[in-house]
Amino acid sequence: MTTIAIIGGSGLHEMPQLSDKKEVFSETPWGMPSAPLEVGFIGKTKVVFLSRHGMSVRYPPHMINYRANLWAINQLSPDFVVGFGSVGCISPEDKPGMLAIPDQLIDYTWGRESSYNCGDSETIVHIDFTNPFDEKVRELLLDASGALSYPIIDGGVYGVTQGPRLETASEVDRMARDGVHYIGMTLMPEACLARELNLPYAMICQIVNHAAGRQTSEECIDFTNLSEILERTTKQSLEIVLKASEDLNIDELK
Ligand code: HPA
Secondary structure, eight states: OOEEEEEEOTTOSOOTTOEEEEEEOOOBTTBOOSSOEEEEEETTEEEEEEETTOSSSOOOGGGOOHHHHHHHHHHTOOSEEEEEEEEEEOSTTSOTTOEEEOSEEEEOOOSOOOOSOOSOSSSOOOOOOSSOSOHHHHHHHHHHHHHHTOOEEEOOEEEEOOOSSOOOHHHHHHHHHHTOOEEESSSTTHHHHHHHTTOOEEEEEEEEEEOTTSGGGSSOOOGGGOHHHHHHHHHHHHHHHHHHHHTOOHHHHO
16 A cells, blocks of 8 residues: 655645544654644545644744654655645746746755754764655656646755745845755755655645745735635645555655
């Protein structure tokens, strides 16, 4: 049986679609995850769902217990993990309403607990992070979105900012010079913790706004008007992930 894990972002806090749903409360050596895990089925696929920002309490990106989140998910041995994340886009060719599956990242965050390696074991582990996403999971998602005919951008660099404030126009200019395409606040340390745990991980991004200082965000980013676009792109992303899990040949992932 295929088991997939979904980490919901700002547009996805629960999964009412799950049948035979159970809530799993897991205390981890790193504390409590953002919310209880929801475990259930969509068709034949077992789905583990975690709301990254929590359920009743909403944790801002810099206050999320990423270590507990990934640890709790790993206890349920999913075949792969997909993070959902809303982002702003930098280049004028990219538009709000599109989806993207990045293939690189630059981490601008600071002060987040970003490793399970805390100097209390005999060895120091340096994970390889040349390619921060699992290529096979990326391909599964891209194939599934092609089959559903959703417009999706293959690749691009996700710049992870500390938040919770949005960026200044000059910060966005600097990130453009660095080669960043999409800006969000939650990909790190989620991606590197997944790698430490050997969990195949990819992110599907919902582009909800132009980045600060660009196009329609030239003067400001009006976050209050983004809910319709977030809802639509999140729904499409969920369909893509579920289609990808239907198509999964687990042996190909190993
Ligand atoms: N910047 C950072 N995080 C975001 C943005 C943005 O423009 N849009 C959605 N999440």
